[in-house]
Amino acid sequence: MSLAPPPPPEPKPLVSVIVPCRQEEAYIGRTLASLVANDYPQDRLEILVVDGRSTDRTRDIVGKFQEQYPFIQILDNPKQITPAALNLGIARARGEIILRVDAHGVVPATYISSLVAWLLGSGADNVGGRCINLPGRDTPKARAIALALSHPFGVGNAWFRIGTAAPR
Template structure:
């Protein structure tokens, strides 16, 4: 009983702090740069024949001089027609280049290996990294570059969510916004949190100072691995939570793929800064303490705690959505709580199973 009371005090203390910071901190996007530097967009692709065209079309709509962008794609041994689809699309587009990745560089594997190759081909001092199933906004480059204002910035991270019709994609989208919103609150305190490998900017000097992916131990969360290395070499990072850097990802089409995605993410959680891991663990373990607490008190008390949590969470999510110019029905936001309970339970069980992570049709 005493342990549960201590836990609830910590939980609601953290959540109330989050609420207060959401009200007090209203970070605006930094002023845009007056210069338009040459930049490289790096995309690792593997079996993306159904998504890569939408990704490239979004890049083609970027509000940035075309002659100041190079787009480098690395095909990671696709077993479908991804390479041919890309080659057909980029014909007579001199700023695009697609290469087949056939060799390993050092310790790098999978996506990290592709990016290790592409960074060697890049000719700019600024790398923009995204995924083949991502659609970036028109203002992506300009607004991400605005985040490089400041001393010794190594990584700038945008915000990503899911886009798709139906209840399942909508719940996934809210889940992304909720998690990234919590991370943004910590970032607003000028503390490093993490990055998103599908929506990030890395400076050449920061990347090369780390030795590159070829000199990092392999991880299925290669973005977190790079983030840690950049921080370790005394570079600063910044996270932007703004419509101008909001990218959309394809949703997980099935529960199986969602669980493999979550298992991969959970492996990355343990590499986050301790304070960020604590926030996520305390948040995720709410019901582990709430349900046993019912044995020591009345059901009304448990119901009151649940409703308080549901109210604070719904308010927080709606505020995050408003910041990004997004909107979902209030019923869907409330339903997300029950979705989160179910997904958390089955994710923990799946994480404990001796099953390898399936990612891009490979086992890790």
């Protein structure tokens, strides 16, 4: 089986990207930059940043992106926990497809279009990509954690962490 995604459907479905976050000023800009740089048509995309009442600059950074990209919305998560953020985002999502991206995540330029193509072309109920773990700092401890999270010794057969040669 090929790892190339099937041809994308036309017209493209609306995709809602849910980004749960709290106190993410150091990362949220990078995450949003990767999402708006995606090759998926922006008129078929909504990004819902569900913020757990951050007291740092997270909301300010999201606001700057909203000025340029009107398909980005910020939602308030009074419970301040990820499951509540996901539930709020799903309830507000308008998309036919819902995608979750964490606030520390950076996605490749073809990420959304590839996932949409795989989802619709495979008949699967859920698709995802490999999570590549990078050390947060250049220290032996951080490198060891990143390695453990990318190896079967650290995570078992968590295919989204260690990768696979064929779709599963």
